[in-house]
Amino acid sequence: MIEKDSSSGAPSGGGFRDTLSTQPTVFVPGEDKLTEQELRALSPQDMLWRHRSTQSLSQALIMMVDDEILNIEMTQAFLMDAGYRHFVNTDQPENALDMMRKAVPGVLLLDLSMPKVSGLEILAAMRDDSALRHVPVIVLTSSTDPQVKLKALALGAMDFLSKPVDPSELGLRIRNTLTANAYREYLGQHDALTGLPNKQRYRKMAAEVLSQAKAAGSAGALLHIGVDALGRINDALGRVVGDQLLQRIAKRLASCVQTEAGGELASEQQNPTLYRFDGDEFAVIVPYMEGVHSAAAFISKLLEEATVSFQRQGSPEVFVTSSIGVSVFPNDGMDADVLIRNAGLALRHAKQAGTNRYEFFSPRFNEQAMSRLDLSAELRHCISRDEIELMYQPRVELASGRVVAAQAIVRWKHSSGRIIEGDELMDLAGQTDMDVAITEWLFDQLHKHVKHWKSAGLQPVPTGIKVSLANMHPRDLGYLVSAAVNSGIELNMLSLELQHVTALENLPPREAAHLPGLRKKGVRIALDRFGATASVGHLRKLMCDEIKIDASFMADLEKDAAVQAMLLGMGDLARRLRVNCVACGVDTAQQLAFLRRNNWDQAQGRVLGEPLSDLNFAAKWLTRSGKPLRVPLPGDGT
Template sequence: MSMKNFLFKSDPAPASDPEKIEPELDALATVPTMFAPGEEKLSQQEFRALSPQESVWPHGSMSKLPESLIMMVDDEVLNIEMTQAFLVEAGYRHFASTDAPETAVEAMRRQPPGVLLLDLSMPKVSGLEILEAMRADSVLRHVPVIVLTSSTDPQVKLQALSLGAMDFLSKPVDPSELALRLRNTLTASAYRDYLRQHDPLTGLPNKQRYRRDLAAVLASAQDEQRAGALLLVGVDALGRVNDALGRASGDHLLQRIGKRLASCVQTEAGGELSAGDVNPTLYRLDGDEFAVVVPHIEGVHSAAAFIGKLLDDAAVSFQRRGSPELFVTCSIGVAVFPTDGADPELLTGNAGLALRHAKQAGSHRYEFFTPRFTQVAQSRLDLSAELRRAIGRDEIELLFEPRVELASGKLLAAQGLLRWNHSSGRAIDGDELLDLARGSEMNVALIEWVLDRLRLSAGKWRASGLQPVPVGIGASLANLPLTELSHLVSAAIAGGLEPRQLTLELQHLGGDHRLHDADEKAIVALRRKGVRLALDRFGSITSVADVRLITCDEIKVDASFAHQVENNPLNQAMLLGIGDFARRLNLTCVACGVDTGSRLSFLRKNGWQQGQGRVFGKPLAAVPFAAQWLSKSGRSQRVELD
């Protein structure tokens, strides 16, 4: 039989005995046909116009449409055969069918189709029952269904659509309409699948796709006894870019970084980091994080060159009109499988811990996961929970470390230090305690407590006839806005704290080098009240760019610069350069970490102004500090420096 005869039954039957032909025609007339009789065979040009390659959504994933499985459920074998022949000629390569509707759902569970062509009026199991069963299945409910039926009952049509049918065609079906509906349904389904598996901002595979692919890579790695790696890439200080320049700028930054990372990852396809036809793949996860799944590495350090290239390529300059140019970097946490985890959740968690440690150690660096990170994380979690109760238990105390004039040894000010006397006997103080408070969102409560204790201590000093000195209090702006810090200080001043006795030592100002108008007003208000402002840990947590950002009174050089300054030419040059920088700007410059006599001698020899450290004495509580350092005459005590 010719294709024309098979598809459309348009040619008359050959001449024969009329008595034999009439019963055959009567029998055919009772069979519902797929296509209307009398149709002409479509031309090749018409077929090309209706083919799946001519999709209305031009995207790479559309190339897979001809490979989509088309399944048909119809109790008439002739309808199935006619449809299959037509679709094969139209360009679809995979077709499945059944004329036993009771087996349809189980067949689809074994191999879900791309589209189901479903007849409604069938014996044993109706099309509506099949739709209802599909709707109850977590996988099959997403299969698009085109209903083909000779029923004209509008209630039947509404019921089918309410059960999830995407389209409805009445028999006999126009073949070109079927081809168009099928192509458009597949295109819409492919677009839906694309959106479900891709990040709309960057176009990269998303977290859902990441979980599925990572599970597959881990399974194949276990079968083949090979190692691989998961790299979590975090953008440094993205939150501050969003706060200062707006979310649109942050999104634009993520798009640029995503393109750079994708270009770097694509160069590794087919190389030593691939496993067969599985290549390193980049994903966009939540917020400021990307992930790279590396299917194969020979050793822990074999991917070091690739990781270093990722870090370099992900560093971008960023500038908005009217704003200074920013340089944004990324940090990377690395977990190796199967050593650091053989399931997606554990491996991702360990890579996240490594990323957190990389960011804490400084921006633009990477860290490999070690079991110690888990122990540290658990310890920090326990301590964070206890910190909330530590203030009420009176386990925290405020100590005072002297700051002296290096030329004379005269006391000029004090550094307020927090110490947590933990019930285990361990003392937690300094930056460790501040970081712990910031991570557990206790920094606001801790600053309030410090300001209140400073007010009480200064009040007792004055009541005893002693002359208080300015005290520096550390304040991290990592998750505490300047406006809120200003409110806390204003409340303390209203409660009796003298502004001239307070110096706010600021950390973690951020990498955007721009202040909101409200923050600028907060700075002005604090200075008008008489509160001094300092940049703490200068050269490490704060920088020269922050001097342009905030009008400050002093800078406190990070203690790391004083380490081995006696015999380290680099540290010597940097210290002297920072000191000269401060003098030119008329800023008080304080050297921290002056813990040995040789460090003190170097600083004095080079005309350094002020310093603090163990060489001047250990930090003391309010009463012993007053007894040793404060006087009733108004003249500060001195320490013997020679």
């Protein structure tokens, strides 16, 4: 069953519960079902008419500029009878701009034919003033020249009435103009999908709250809430379903935030408020808190409310979670843009660490982001500067100690002296669109090295090549493999170790089918970083010859019994599926002993052999006969 919505019965920023409708959604019937009326209640149009009454429009400031004071007095008298209460006027048009800057009107009634400064000159000056260019202007003039009318409209006038003006028509024009302007302002500050205040409103309110907190010497926080894997929902079920999901999460979050009004997280001036920040993100401003601990329960409640479930008829129930990033003021800054960026960084780290969790901002996030930004810029020049090299590391069959393959490792010698290689380099390359260029370079280098080995009479061994699919399409990978074969590399000598395989989910089936095609031709396909960025789900969809366990498991092996159990489970899974299983990052004798004790297939790591250049690898591990050499394994007595 789908869970009951804990927010039912509580208003949530837009009257979510009206009457039932037959609008189809993916939600099963019940209190959680979003009806057509409820969806419409989230729209800016309905929100506008709920919050903008005739009385609120009557509070608008109306300004009139006319060189005849009698016209001003008569017009104002009529508008007062119509219910308007706030006016400002002048019969000296040269003062009009200064008056508007002191108090920006809701609508300006402007005569065109005036001495000293004409109405057209005022319109031109308003258009060039960022504070006044959006003030709606109704032109009142006795001129009948159509060119004058066109020029006034071209300068930004919204409406045009010829004198003498019919009072009833003027009243309707003012009402419609104020309503349209209010609607425009609303749209400019609210999200069309959820009806929540938008990113612009969020930034403005964050700056206001920070100013108040600085004056009071108090603390608070910005929370960024990101829906986990919304892209996959959109891809699998369609964007309409994704939008309905966001609307539902908005409803639940709004109810949760509203319960904190006047509570311990509210300041004297502000309550916690919810915003739609970006495509899959929401934001909450917590204007006051005694300490981080006082917000922890609220954050946990937000995580709970942002976890929703839904199902289609005949389909299993789907659960969607969210993650939260938190930046705290004044500790993490007192500038709105800085805090918003810090909350975004914290959210990104929360998502990278898993799902349905929260992270507080740490200065190291900034350092990592800046370091990655610098590296990304320099990585684009690494090939032309000849800063990268291709190394090889032996892969060993643990039962016999034989070297059965080579692992190709791209190493970047950064100008600072830092060495970036392997998975770290491929991740960075995938984020900077350099993975395609590096893969092409890798194939080119492999071709040269294999040619050198063969010319020396040495027999190459199968070589594993890390391939990032973040930007590399399977069709292009097929071209690289074909070029390698044409250069003299046998297909069975290649093993493509696929990283960032989630990118395949966004490709058309015809494009993704190129990978099984390569496997049928004889190229070995490996699922790299299994247990971290690749899962059993990927293994089920992508038939492969081997799985390579992420090196993080080896790093935690000796201190975590759960990791040991996971490794044994993955090894057993590989045996049952009849695929090869390779342990990566085996750097200590203790790790190696654990693997051998549990009959592991193959392993690679520094305890079995350091990465070497092509010449040094050939000299140490390749033979003329092709008979594999053995690695002396600890405990063998060899």
